[in-house]
Amino acid sequence: MMMKILTAKKQIIVALALIFATAAQAQKKIDSSYNNSYYQGRMELFNSLGGLKKATVFLGNSITERGQWGELLPGEIIMNRGIGGDNTFGVLARLGDVTKYKPKRIFLLIGINDLGRGLPIEVISNNYKRIIQQIKTESPKTKLYVQSVLPMNESLLKAVYLKNKKDSVTKLNESIRAIAKAEGVPYINLHPVFADIKGELKEAFTQDGIHLRPSAYVEWVTFLKKAKYL
Amino acid sequence: MLFRSSLFFLVWFFALQPVRSQEKVGIDSSFANSHYRMRLAFFRQMPDSKKEIIFLGNSITEAGEWQEMIRGKNVKNRGISGDVTYGVLARLDEVLSARPAKIFLLIGINDMKRGIPVDTIACNYQRIVEKIRATSPKTKLYIQSVLPVHESMLAPSYKNLKNDLIVALNQRLEETAKQVACTYVNLHAVMRDEAGQLAKEYTTDGIHLRPSTYIRWVQYLKDQNYL
Numbered sequence A: 001m002m003m004k005i006l007t008a009k010k011q012i013i014v015a016l017a018l019i020f021a022t023a024a025q026a027q028k029k030i031d032s033s034y035n036n037s038y039y040q041g042r043m044e045l046f047n048s049l050g051g052l053k054k055a056t057v058f059l060g061n062s063i064t065e066r067g068q069w070g071e072l073l074p075g076e077i078i079m080n081r082g083i084g085g086d087n088t089f090g091v092l093a094r095l096g097d098v099t100k101y102k103p104k105r106i107f108l109l110i111g112i113n114d115l116g117r118g119l120p121i122e123v124i125s126n127n128y129k130r131i132i133q134q135i136k137t138e139s140p141k142t143k144l145y146v147q148s149v150l151p152m153n154e155s156l157l158k159a160v161y162l163k164n165k166k167d168s169v170t171k172l173n174e175s176i177r178a179i180a181k182a183e184g185v186p187y188i189n190l191h192p193v194f195a196d197i198k199g200e201l202k203e204a205f206t207q208d209g210i211h212l213r214p215s216a217y218v219e220w221v222t223f224l225k226k227a228k229y230l
Numbered sequence B: 001m002l003f004r005s006s007l008f009f010l011v012w013f014f015a016l017q018p019v020r021s022q023e024k025v026g027i028d029s030s031f032a033n034s035h036y037r038m039r040l041a042f043f044r045q046m047p048d049s050k051k052e053i054i055f056l057g058n059s060i061t062e063a064g065e066w067q068e069m070i071r072g073k074n075v076k077n078r079g080i081s082g083d084v085t086y087g088v089l090a091r092l093d094e095v096l097s098a099r100p101a102k103i104f105l106l107i108g109i110n111d112m113k114r115g116i117p118v119d120t121i122a123c124n125y126q127r128i129v130e131k132i133r134a135t136s137p138k139t140k141l142y143i144q145s146v147l148p149v150h151e152s153m154l155a156p157s158y159k160n161l162k163n164d165l166i167v168a169l170n171q172r173l174e175e176t177a178k179q180v181a182c183t184y185v186n187l188h189a190v191m192r193d194e195a196g197q198l199a200k201e202y203t204t205d206g207i208h209l210r211p212s213t214y215i216r217w218v219q220y221l222k223d224q225n226y227l
Helices: A002-029 A037-049 A088-099 A112-116 A121-138 A166-183 A214-226 B002-015 B017-022 B034-045 B085-096 B109-113 B118-135 B163-179 B187-191 B213-223
Strands: A056-060 A078-082 A105-109 A143-147 B052-057 B074-079 B102-106 B140-144 B183-185
Touching: A037 A088, A037 B213, A056 A088, A078 A088, A088 A121, A112 A121, A112 A166, A121 A143, A121 A166, A143 A166, A214 B034, B034 B085, B052 B085, B085 B118, B109 B118, B109 B163, B118 B140, B118 B163, B140 B163, B163 B183, B163 B187, B187 B213
Parallel strands: A056 A078, A056 A105, A105 A143, B052 B074, B052 B102, B102 B140, B140 B183
Antiparallel strands: none
């Protein structure tokens, strides 16, 4: 009898422990880290550079960082605020350093690294909402352009954690589009420029399935100009 | 376009023959890898403009946000990660077609990484300088010393990089600068510590620079009135 009661008690304890463990795991899955040494290095540079008025800011991750925006847009005051590996948490954390210069425009492109770590769409979307609202509050005259997360090319991708994310990219973009609409800011669908018929990142534009060849940036800027965003 | 660039490489292939024949077998003079080709294709898409200030080199140059650091000037980043003296020679036409106002050149460490002798690197350097002088004589050329490395921080793939070899190469570059009456920029002295190593606080891996180190670099160029 005693044994049975103990077992029953144990079972309850085990069950409770399991519930807590699952909750803890769910908590653990939200990896909100961003402040790695690369991020810190770029931030050191940005702090030293400061900023200028009337700037056009390209804000995002490695895809933004690798753009030769200054050369692609002669005559514009460009601030490249891309940080390789960055995610929505990292952007939120440094957003004040961008808005304090009251830029003319911000082109935002972020979220693929969030998807890469398996963050839920709701979490990323919520961060997007916070990013947009903070920009609107801190620099109301800034023209903010929310750009769609780019497609990837499944057959060229080597990184396992980026595989099979096509549906997530689509869902995230639907969510970003809705948030942009609700917040009254323009949403730029870049897929007509970058996606092939199958919805994959065009092979001619990429080598590793996610990053862009330098010449793809020329097409990107041409598109932004044609659509009168620049 | 494709035809033009293949023709271009072909021409350079033959142009480089005399250099090759002097070299020992086993010198790796290759340069046209996929990153090189992608970057060069982009450079060729960009129009020539007036009063260009060119930063020409390898990954150390490519990683610099030169336009943001040097505001109000027509600055162009012509760094290609992994590039060597052979690669720079082969793409000089792209740089020189605009007859740039200034070129800041920093190349050679990847040659050394491959085990290419200092003498060969210095000879290639001489060819680069002569070509710039001949094609665009009004361009102000700044020969920047190869930067020191921090030997104990280097990954095994960089085992050929030695600071005494870098110093020897820099002596040759300084001589070349004197011969052709262009400016030798002693960045080595700016970046090294007391032991002659790349100062630890300037680098991430013993060879590449932390982003903020570029601020110091540009400040030095400004202090010397090169910019």
